[in-house]
Amino acid sequence: EKICVVGLGYIGLPTAAMFAKVGYEVLGVDVNESAVKLLNQGEIHIEEVGLRELVEKVVREDRLRAATSPEHADVFIIAVPTPNYPDHTANLEYVKSATKSILPFLKKGDVVIVESTIPPRTIDDFVAPIIQTEGWNVGEDIFLAHCPERVLPGRILIELVENTRIVGGINNISGQKAAQVYSSFVTGEIIITSAVTAEMSKLMENTYRDVNIALANELAKISDKLGINALEVIELANRHPRVNLHQPGPGVGGHCLAVDPYFIIEKAPNESPLIINARRINNSMPEFVIGHVDKIVDSGGKVAVFGLTYKGNIDDVRESPAMDVVSLLQEGNYKLSIYDPHVKQAQVSFKLSTFDEAIDQADCILILTDHNEFKGLDEVKIHSKMRNPVVFDTKNCANINSEAIKYYNYGNLYE
Numbered sequence: 001e002k003i004c005v006v007g008l009g010y011i012g013l014p015t016a017a018m019f020a021k022v023g024y025e026v027l028g029v030d031v032n033e034s035a036v037k038l039l040n041q042g043e044i045h046i047e048e049v050g051l052r053e054l055v056e057k058v059v060r061e062d063r064l065r066a067a068t069s070p071e072h073a074d075v076f077i078i079a080v081p082t083p084n085y086p087d088h089t090a091n092l093e094y095v096k097s098a099t100k101s102i103l104p105f106l107k108k109g110d111v112v113i114v115e116s117t118i119p120p121r122t123i124d125d126f127v128a129p130i131i132q133t134e135g136w137n138v139g140e141d142i143f144l145a146h147c148p149e150r151v152l153p154g155r156i157l158i159e160l161v162e163n164t165r166i167v168g169g170i171n172n173i174s175g176q177k178a179a180q181v182y183s184s185f186v187t188g189e190i191i192i193t194s195a196v197t198a199e200m201s202k203l204m205e206n207t208y209r210d211v212n213i214a215l216a217n218e219l220a221k222i223s224d225k226l227g228i229n230a231l232e233v234i235e236l237a238n239r240h241p242r243v244n245l246h247q248p249g250p251g252v253g254g255h256c257l258a259v260d261p262y263f264i265i266e267k268a269p270n271e272s273p274l275i276i277n278a279r280r281i282n283n284s285m286p287e288f289v290i291g292h293v294d295k296i297v298d299s300g301g302k303v304a305v306f307g308l309t310y311k312g313n314i315d316d317v318r319e320s321p322a323m324d325v326v327s328l329l330q331e332g333n334y335k336l337s338i339y340d341p342h343v344k345q346a347q348v349s350f351k352l353s354t355f356d357e358a359i360d361q362a363d364c365i366l367i368l369t370d371h372n373e374f375k376g377l378d379e380v381k382i383h384s385k386m387r388n389p390v391v392f393d394t395k396n397c398a399n400i401n402s403e404a405i406k407y408y409n410y411g412n413l414y415e
């Protein structure tokens with residue numbers, strides 16, 4: 001059988017490689033010509049643990065190749081991005097053009113699967129009608145399903161195989177056909193449901209996390225006002241068997257949690273006040289951080305920002321709250337140095353410093369990301385090189401032991 005995967009990003013490429021590994025003939029399609037060229041040489045344009053080796057092998061064995069347009073196949077998988085427009089509604093242009101691009105190559109009995117994260121009802125109201133324009137009876141001639149991806153960057157190749165997979169068919173037979181496709185490599189459970197339930201389940205997973213983080217961030221603000229150690233409260237409350245408070249931080253980033261809840265809000269704004277407020281609270285955290293930097297550092301002082309990525313030990317700065325904190329600091333009256341061992345200079349428009357440059361004569365180290373490198377900082381160096389040895393750790397990750405360094409996290413900001 002032949003599979004055509006449209007979109008060779010963080011999801012499409014590993015998925016294509018996995019199908020090739022288990023014996024399908026796979027064509028990967030992308031508009032990015034250099035990515036296509038690289039792939040045909042057995043190389044990859046993104047970073048993911050284990051992916052390089054896998055792709056090299058399946059390309060060498062002629063089971064995976066890439067092109068800029070689709071071909072006839074038995075299964076089509078659409079894994080293109082669905083970014084937000086500036087007003088936060090979903091931009092479905094890539095889904096639309098990907099779906100249109102496969103139309104000339106469809107034959108009776110083909111299976112079409114959308115993996116991209118999409119607002120509820122998109123399969124029924126947007127994707128199916130595009131396929132119907134060619135005269136196909138969707139659900140009878142062409143089987144259509146939404147199978148959302150749920151993998152965590154850094155663990156993609158493991159989670160693709162082991163996670164439970166939700167398969168939402170436009171009708172039952174479509175669900176069954178799509179489930180059969182995934183059963184070739186998924187060892188986790190495969191659960192068949194409707195397309196709209198699959199769409200909503202995916203969105204609620206990320207919304208659940210966003211709302212819970214907002215609750216933790218709100219707790220941090222309340223505790224700050226009342227002089228309570230928020231981090232200790234979280235630890236103790238979580239000793240309850242049915243409580244799982246999340247961790248507060250400088251905000252929520254990434255292209256999933258900070259984006260997906262808006263897909264629900266867009267469809268039912270009046271019914272989503274909790275989700276809307278969670279987004280507001282999380283978006284307000286960079287200002288909360290700045291408010292405290294203002295208290296800790298005198299005007300004209302030097303702030304050493306540690307960490308720019310949206311979470312620890314990755315190189316992704318997209319939608320990162322740390323980038324918002326940097327913009328706000330740039331507007332304020334500070335000298336700034338910025339250090340992130342995972343970010344390359346070409347990724348950002350401001351100058352990056354080394355650790356030594358960053359802390360030199362600084363008045364505060366501001367930790368915004370929980371990279372492993374920040375978990376055991378050189379306290380002797382910090383103490384000797386900083387003008388004022390102060391650390392403000394918004395991720396509660398640095399283990400500062402020296403009494404000579406003033407250490408703040410969300411547990412003692414009120415001090």
Ligand code: SAJ
Nearest residue numbers: 150151152205206213246247249252253254256257310311
């Ligand atoms: N964060 C907190 N406090 C916490 C946990 C996370 O502030 O207690 C912040 C992180 O620092 C980061 C953001 O939340 O800025 C998101 O990080 P994350 O690790 O929660 O998730 P992502 O965005 O890397 O990946 C999520 C995952 N979804 C869930 O865990 C429900 C992943 O499984 C999805 O596949 C992915 O979104 C996606 O593609 O939708």
